[in-house]
Amino acid sequence: MPEAPKDDGPGGSLPPEHRAVLHRWAEEGGPLATRASVVLLAADGLRDAEISRRLGVSRQTVGTWRQRWTSAGIDGLGRRPRTGRPATVDEAEVVTRTLLAPGGSGASRAVARELGLSHATVAGIRRRWRLSPDETPVPSVPTRPPLPSAEVWVMGLYVDPWRAVLLAGTRQGAPRQSAAGTVLGSDELAGLDRAVEAALTAATARGTDGDIPSAPGGLAEYLAEAGRGHPDLRLHAITLWETPAADGGLPQRAASEGLVTHHRIPARSTWRTFLRAMIALDSTSHPESSRRVYLDLAAELERYAAARPDTPCAAVRWLRENVAGPPGTDHSADGTAGSQSWSGVNQIDLGSFNECVVIETVRLSGTITRGEIAHRTGLTQQSVSRIARSLLDRGILIEDAQRRATSGKPRTPVRLCGTAAHALGIHIDPEVLTAVVIDLDGAIVRTRTRPVSADIDPAEFVERVAALGRETLAEARGSVREDGFLGIGVAVPGPVDTASGTVLGPPLMSAWGDLPLLYLLQDHFPCPVLMEKDSTAAAAGERWIGRDRRARDFAYLYLGTGVGTGLYLNGDLYRGISANAGEFGQLCAIALGRVAKDGRPEILPECNPPVSVPELAALGGMRPVPAAPGGTSGSTAAYLAVGEAAAAGDPAAAAAVREVAQAVGRGALGMVDLLDIDLIVLGGPFFTEDVADFYLDEIARTVNAFPTARRLRRVAVEPSVLSAEAAAVGAASTIFHATFTPRLRGRESRARHLPAG
Numbered sequence: 001m002p003e004a005p006k007d008d009g010p011g012g013s014l015p016p017e018h019r020a021v022l023h024r025w026a027e028e029g030g031p032l033a034t035r036a037s038v039v040l041l042a043a044d045g046l047r048d049a050e051i052s053r054r055l056g057v058s059r060q061t062v063g064t065w066r067q068r069w070t071s072a073g074i075d076g077l078g079r080r081p082r083t084g085r086p087a088t089v090d091e092a093e094v095v096t097r098t099l100l101a102p103g104g105s106g107a108s109r110a111v112a113r114e115l116g117l118s119h120a121t122v123a124g125i126r127r128r129w130r131l132s133p134d135e136t137p138v139p140s141v142p143t144r145p146p147l148p149s150a151e152v153w154v155m156g157l158y159v160d161p162w163r164a165v166l167l168a169g170t171r172q173g174a175p176r177q178s179a180a181g182t183v184l185g186s187d188e189l190a191g192l193d194r195a196v197e198a199a200l201t202a203a204t205a206r207g208t209d210g211d212i213p214s215a216p217g218g219l220a221e222y223l224a225e226a227g228r229g230h231p232d233l234r235l236h237a238i239t240l241w242e243t244p245a246a247d248g249g250l251p252q253r254a255a256s257e258g259l260v261t262h263h264r265i266p267a268r269s270t271w272r273t274f275l276r277a278m279i280a281l282d283s284t285s286h287p288e289s290s291r292r293v294y295l296d297l298a299a300e301l302e303r304y305a306a307a308r309p310d311t312p313c314a315a316v317r318w319l320r321e322n323v324a325g326p327p328g329t330d331h332s333a334d335g336t337a338g339s340q341s342w343s344g345v346n347q348i349d350l351g352s353f354n355e356c357v358v359i360e361t362v363r364l365s366g367t368i369t370r371g372e373i374a375h376r377t378g379l380t381q382q383s384v385s386r387i388a389r390s391l392l393d394r395g396i397l398i399e400d401a402q403r404r405a406t407s408g409k410p411r412t413p414v415r416l417c418g419t420a421a422h423a424l425g426i427h428i429d430p431e432v433l434t435a436v437v438i439d440l441d442g443a444i445v446r447t448r449t450r451p452v453s454a455d456i457d458p459a460e461f462v463e464r465v466a467a468l469g470r471e472t473l474a475e476a477r478g479s480v481r482e483d484g485f486l487g488i489g490v491a492v493p494g495p496v497d498t499a500s501g502t503v504l505g506p507p508l509m510s511a512w513g514d515l516p517l518l519y520l521l522q523d524h525f526p527c528p529v530l531m532e533k534d535s536t537a538a539a540a541g542e543r544w545i546g547r548d549r550r551a552r553d554f555a556y557l558y559l560g561t562g563v564g565t566g567l568y569l570n571g572d573l574y575r576g577i578s579a580n581a582g583e584f585g586q587l588c589a590i591a592l593g594r595v596a597k598d599g600r601p602e603i604l605p606e607c608n609p610p611v612s613v614p615e616l617a618a619l620g621g622m623r624p625v626p627a628a629p630g631g632t633s634g635s636t637a638a639y640l641a642v643g644e645a646a647a648a649g650d651p652a653a654a655a656a657v658r659e660v661a662q663a664v665g666r667g668a669l670g671m672v673d674l675l676d677i678d679l680i681v682l683g684g685p686f687f688t689e690d691v692a693d694f695y696l697d698e699i700a701r702t703v704n705a706f707p708t709a710r711r712l713r714r715v716a717v718e719p720s721v722l723s724a725e726a727a728a729v730g731a732a733s734t735i736f737h738a739t740f741t742p743r744l745r746g747r748e749s750r751a752r753h754l755p756a757g
Helices: 016-028 031-043 048-055 059-078 091-100 108-115 119-128 186-207 218-229 249-256 271-285 291-306 353-365 370-377 381-393 458-479 517-522 534-550 585-591 609-619 634-647 651-675 692-705 726-740 747-751
Strands: 151-160 163-171 234-242 260-264 316-319 397-399 414-416 422-428 432-439 444-451 485-492 529-533 554-560 562-569 572-574 679-683 716-719
Touching (some): 016 031, 031 048, 031 059, 048 059, 091 108, 091 119, 091 271, 108 119, 151 186, 151 218, 151 271, 151 291, 163 218, 163 271, 186 291, 218 260, 218 316, 234 271, 271 291, 291 316, 353 381, 353 414, 353 534, 353 726, 370 381, 381 397, 381 414, 422 458, 422 534, 422 726, 432 726, 444 458, 458 517, 485 517, 485 534, 485 726, 517 529, 529 534, 529 726, 534 554, 534 572, 534 679, 534 726, 554 651, 554 726, 562 585, 562 651, 585 651, 609 634, 609 651, 651 679, 651 692, 679 692, 692 716
Parallel strands (some): 422 485, 485 529, 679 716
Antiparallel strands (some): 151 163, 163 234, 397 414, 554 562, 562 572
């Protein structure tokens, strides 16, 4: 560390090397000029008051820099003290830090300390962007001209060698409440920064190779495509940067055609920090804007950067999928949906973890006395009595017939009141929609089905799902207490983004990919709505309705359009980091050594029973069975026919079912060894009575004959306790699971959509 010089007072002298550096700083201007001038004037014998007058700064500033010089020398002048102010303030950086601050540290004072700004400066920026707690819930983005004061989404990004344009969308209406868990982290932002940098480097390189004839018209085409794809939003093209060679009239021409409005970034922001601020604003304001949306953007930028210069890749043209409709919109054909009183939890408002513990104990036992509850839970007798009395008063528990005791007064057991709570479950399948209303005991109150085709328009599809739900609820109205209706669970084929409520790439349902189904359905139903993968929902239903038979870890093998797995581990559903745990097909492919040339595990036909079983039976010589008039159509009918023939002894049909069961068993073997579980449950729409024994026998043989730890455990393979509507019943059970299951950690993440009362 350099030796600190003595404070040069009147008559003092500065070392020549220091004086030269200070004179250079004073001549160059900038933040170091004032500091150097203070020390030089002090060395010439001027007092603080005179230095302050000559330089136009406060006496406190003069004293600060003289003290820094005395204590730390040249190095001290080069470092800005913590309480100093930067020469310029980047408003977008303040906004980003405010929105993405972890643990509530985004208060003005915390951000000010982190960035070296005054609290007043940060508070002023937050007011300008309307991010203060006392401001309206709709932000204000001060672009030039400002964006409308409305909900804001990041809808697209366009980059070519001459310009970069951020496409924002706005829509009037009451904003949705932010969903926990959707905020981007530093890793995602850093990855996006790297992807942007790589794309800019590639765009610059392509720009130096000469003009690209299609590029100047690319932006206009891109904006036209955006306008067609998002007719329910007002779109705004915000120019992040552009070169002098850019055709700056393009956005204006698009605006004149009514496609978009043209804006520039705020004057006190750089384009990089503004892009980050808009992403932070979007990700914290809308559940639809999950990490997946920006991982998709980063992937698009990386593809552009990696493309060969001679390939037709003139620009980045990223557009996100459509966002959910305006909240509160009445989509019902008869206009009654918005007025229905299925408003969710009212009387059932669980006040403590211990209440959930008591309910879980009663549920698993069927009927149980208060003393037995205390013994099993470790709660005191007084606590159990108080909680039971409260649950009895609210109708969640009811008393059963008294039991005679060997000594003392008779004991009165309690059990769940099945009619105390109900939920609606909807299962979405490529061929049929199923809706069920179940009570707290898992009994089906009402069920309805409706056929659906994979090529249906997404808007019509959402309306059909909502209409089916409304009809089922209307039929169940006489059996369901409105103050005990807890909500709606929706089961969909995976993969699914549960954080944003988006169905990503469902098998045989390509027309519905990237559909924000959950939030579109929330516009139809004024009650809590949860979404799960169908296999995970089935596991939830198995746990809830199976009671003590399923009171341990298990894996649910769901035989549907594909084979999926629902996992119940350590007392709770296991969903994984993206809620897509249990993708079974790749596990089967690896177990069978079926890998494509590029190294990717194959998509096994055996893991799609309704398709593979009829094909294998036909290859084995079974004659196709014609569908009955008015019966089930498509692959489902063919599968059911093969199953019926297998049960009747047809060798080709039996061999086909057994071959598929063997493939599924090899995947189950890997799962058993990986998880060390001793229970596998089989269910789903294609686990029918005709084929059940084939699957049960073949899978049980495999998972018990070949595991590494086979000497230490016996794996039970059992049929599901659920009916053919396993996924729909399971979907409804996810509502009960989120409401009643005791969990010390993670409960809030699944129950955040459930109102407090």
